[in-house]
Amino acid sequence: MTLFQFTIPPLPHYMASGFTINAPGFKHPGRRxxxxxxxxxxxxGCLYIGEEEQRFNIEAGHSLILRPDAYHHGWQPCKVQTCYHWLHFQTTGGWSIHDSNYSEYEPADADPSAAAAARIFTTQTFIKQVPQFTKLLQPAKVTETIRQLTELDRHNHRSSVSWKQQLLFQELVEQLSASFEMHNSSPAALCAEQAATYLRQHYREAVTAKELGESINFHPVYIARCMQKVFGCSPIDYLTRFRIERAKLLLLQTDQPVARIAEEVGFSHPAYFASSFTKHEGISPRKYRQRFAHG
Incomplete structure (x- = not known):
């Protein structure tokens, strides 16, 4: 496995992010x-990206980090509709790229006492390793973090929001790193991830706590505790949030009536959908469509 190795501090920092939906036949543009x-x-779907002579098939649940100093291109068009989050980041510190079998070289101090004295007044750096291409250990958690970062972009002219974005980005770096450091994963995280995957797959259905528990073989109370710890919300809140994200896409991409969209994303009552949407987005579904779909 190829790893990016960052020397910290300074920390890699977040710049911008977004979500893209490409129709079959799309080919990523070349950039140098x-x-x-x-x-x-x-x-x-699947995104086909090349970096110099390497080729990557980025399927659902996988991530790829492209280097800032290389040539990137689409080596093959998408065969099916492909959706992906993108995020730009940078570091003013040192970085390198190595194979996972690489062993970092740490030179010995010629004069240990002198080196110790010098370290009192100097910043000590350390290494953080992040996989370039990997199957994510917790894809739902990764995408939720990026979604939050993208949502905050609208208000990042405020220092407090920019600070929150940087904190969220450090969480994201840790999530990516955990995909390489498998031993860092906990039973609670794995339980929450399984529950999130099930909810995403069955969001159109009326999922109950009992059905969720039986599907992944965990007690509903334990699932709720794990999801609160990992995602910061209950299973029903996670499901509602995901349904609203799917509804937002349909509001922008189709002309379906709001009531039909509510039904398609799993809400049995249009009025409850409208109130839930307004609570999460601060705007009604109809006004959301008017503002973003029709300028």
Whole structure:
């Protein structure tokens, strides 16, 4: 496995992110030396990206980080609709790229006492390793973090929001690193991830806590505790949030009536859908469509 190795501090920092939906036949444009790291996380379909002579098939649940100093291109068009999050980040610190079998060289101090004295007044750095291409250990958690970062972009002219984005980005780096450091995963995280995957797959259905528990072989109370710890919300809140995200796409991409969209994403009552949407987005579904779909 190829690893990016960052010398910290300074920390890699977040710049911008977004979500893209490409129709079959789309081919990623060629770009050379874009001067930022480009993280791609596919949620549906498959993205075919080349970096110099290497070729990657980024399927759902996988991520790829493109180098800031290389040539990137689409080596094959998408065969099916492909959805992915993208995120640009950079570092002003040192970085390198190595194979996972690489062993970092740490030179010995010629004069240990002198080196110890010097370290009192100097910043000590350390290494953080992140896989360039990997199957994500917790894809739902990764995509949720990027979604939050993208949502905050609208208000990042405020220092407090920019600070929150940087904190979220450090969480994201840790999530990517955990995909390489498998031993860092906990039973609670794996339980929450399984529950999130089931909810995403069955969001159109009326999922009950009992059905969720039986599907992944965990007690509903334990599932709720794990999801609260990992995602910061209950299973029903996670499901509602995901349904609303799917509804937002349909509001922008189709002319279906709001009531039909509510039914398609799993809400049995249009009025409850409208109130839930307004609570999460601060705007009604109809006004959301008017504002973003029709300018």
């Amino acid at each position: 030396r874009i001067e930022v790291f480009d993280l791609l996380v596919v949620t549906e």
